[in-house]
Amino acid sequence: MDEFDLIHSITPHSHYHPSVDVGIGDDGAVYTASPHMQQIVCLDTMVENVHFKLEYSSPHDIGYKALAVNISDVAAMGGIPKFYLVSLAVPSCWQKADVQAMYEGMAELAKLYQMDLIGGDTVSASGQAVITVTVIGEVEKDCACLRSSARPGDVVFVTGDIGSSAAGLSLLLGETLPSAFHTTDYFIRKHKRPVPRVQVGRFCSQLQRAALNDISDGLASELHEIAGASSVTIEIEEQLLPVHPDLPEANSEWKKWVLFGGEDFELVGTVSQQEWISLLDYCTQSGIPIAKIGAVSERKEACVLLTANDQRQIVLEKKGYNHFK
Numbered sequence: 001m002d003e004f005d006l007i008h009s010i011t012p013h014s015h016y017h018p019s020v021d022v023g024i025g026d027d028g029a030v031y032t033a034s035p036h037m038q039q040i041v042c043l044d045t046m047v048e049n050v051h052f053k054l055e056y057s058s059p060h061d062i063g064y065k066a067l068a069v070n071i072s073d074v075a076a077m078g079g080i081p082k083f084y085l086v087s088l089a090v091p092s093c094w095q096k097a098d099v100q101a102m103y104e105g106m107a108e109l110a111k112l113y114q115m116d117l118i119g120g121d122t123v124s125a126s127g128q129a130v131i132t133v134t135v136i137g138e139v140e141k142d143c144a145c146l147r148s149s150a151r152p153g154d155v156v157f158v159t160g161d162i163g164s165s166a167a168g169l170s171l172l173l174g175e176t177l178p179s180a181f182h183t184t185d186y187f188i189r190k191h192k193r194p195v196p197r198v199q200v201g202r203f204c205s206q207l208q209r210a211a212l213n214d215i216s217d218g219l220a221s222e223l224h225e226i227a228g229a230s231s232v233t234i235e236i237e238e239q240l241l242p243v244h245p246d247l248p249e250a251n252s253e254w255k256k257w258v259l260f261g262g263e264d265f266e267l268v269g270t271v272s273q274q275e276w277i278s279l280l281d282y283c284t285q286s287g288i289p290i291a292k293i294g295a296v297s298e299r300k301e302a303c304v305l306l307t308a309n310d311q312r313q314i315v316l317e318k319k320g321y322n323h324f325k
């Protein structure tokens with residue numbers, strides 16, 4: 001594989017956004033930012049054997065997910081994703097076609113959101129493959145949905161279902177065996193091909209106030225981040241958590257997947273009770289699943305409480321995915 005030949009082959013012939021003044025091919029990309037908008041910049045890395053395994057992830061899957069998780073961070077800010085840059089460390093055993101397939105995975109999602117690839121970097125790796133994606137987005141001035149925006153009395157909500165991605169991972173790793181009860185393909189798809197909730201983020205950015213976070217490390221961890229940033233106590237109810245009906249049949253550990261599993265890439269957030277009505281209305285009309293899972297209490301201490309199905313209230317630990325634990 002030749003580095004320059006590879007870069008040439010993945011260079012787009014045209015851009016969705018005419019605001020790209022200089023794309024791939026110079027020392028840096030140049031774009032003209034829209035007036036009245038603030039720029040959002042996100043970066044997340046995926047490492048072979050930490051975030052994916054080549055046994056079950058194709059290069060297309062890896063590319064798709066590396067861009068999806070970054071778009072998810074833009075969605076959690078309430079933004080519109082516009083541009084992306086890709087840094088690749090490629091093991092020498094990879095073929096040019098494998099790398100191109102990764103870019104096709106990203107292009108699939110980029111087409112959906114009309115995003116332009118405007119740069120990156122390509123190096124050889126002596127060990128595992130690493131892909132780092134940077135996404136640049138934008139949001140109307142002062143409309144970003146910050147983790148610090150939760151207030152007492154707010155409704156706490158989550159989109160989609162949670163725990164399914166962790167179930168998919170467990171199936172892929174062979175820790176959970178497929179059976180007639182579970183929707184194996186659905187869980188695996190939730191793990192490999194998460195769909196970022198950009199529409200919901202955009203709707204929230206137009207509200208008076210919304211706190212948002214995307215679920216990468218797990219529901220408990222993300223709720224703690226909102227509680228900490230807003231200095232509030234969040235109270236959620238186990239019976240309100242949206243889970244796929246087949247999840248409890250999959251494995252006795254399913255409740256851990258829901259609270260601490262992570263990589264759902266759903267949005268969790270808080271809005272005022274009044275604005276919850278319009279958010280629920282919007283999602284219902286758009287066919288986007290969303291559920292109220294609790295409320296922000298009047299206590300001013302950063303804490304997350306869970307009312308279990310037996311009605312006992314417990315402190316929900318800040319457990320979840322942590323790279324060094």
Ligand SMILES: Nc1ncnc2c1ncn2[C@@H]1O[C@H](COP(=O)(O)OP(=O)(O)O)[C@@H](O)[C@H]1O
Pocket residue numbers: 044073216217
């Ligand atoms: N190595 C790093 N250097 C600088 N900033 C970092 C680094 N790692 C994480 N951050 C920043 O810390 C914050 C939390 O990161 P992270 O938990 O990865 O967020 P997310 O779950 O939204 O991807 C973000 O603002 C991120 O940009």
Ligand SMILES: Cc1ncc(C[n+]2csc(CCOP(=O)(O)OP(=O)(O)O)c2C)c(N)n1
Pocket residue numbers: 044045049050051052053069169216217261262263321
């Ligand atoms: C082989 C493998 N083992 C474990 C996991 C689970 N996992 C890896 S990283 C992660 C958390 C999300 O990734 P991170 O890099 O922390 O994203 P961020 O929080 O920065 O968005 C989880 C649940 C996985 N996806 N693949």
Ligand SMILES: [Mg+2]
Pocket residue numbers: 043044
């Ligand atoms: Mg991150």
Ligand SMILES: [Mg+2]
Pocket residue numbers: 044069070073216
């Ligand atoms: Mg992230």
Ligand SMILES: [Mg+2]
Pocket residue numbers: 216217321
């Ligand atoms: Mg993380």
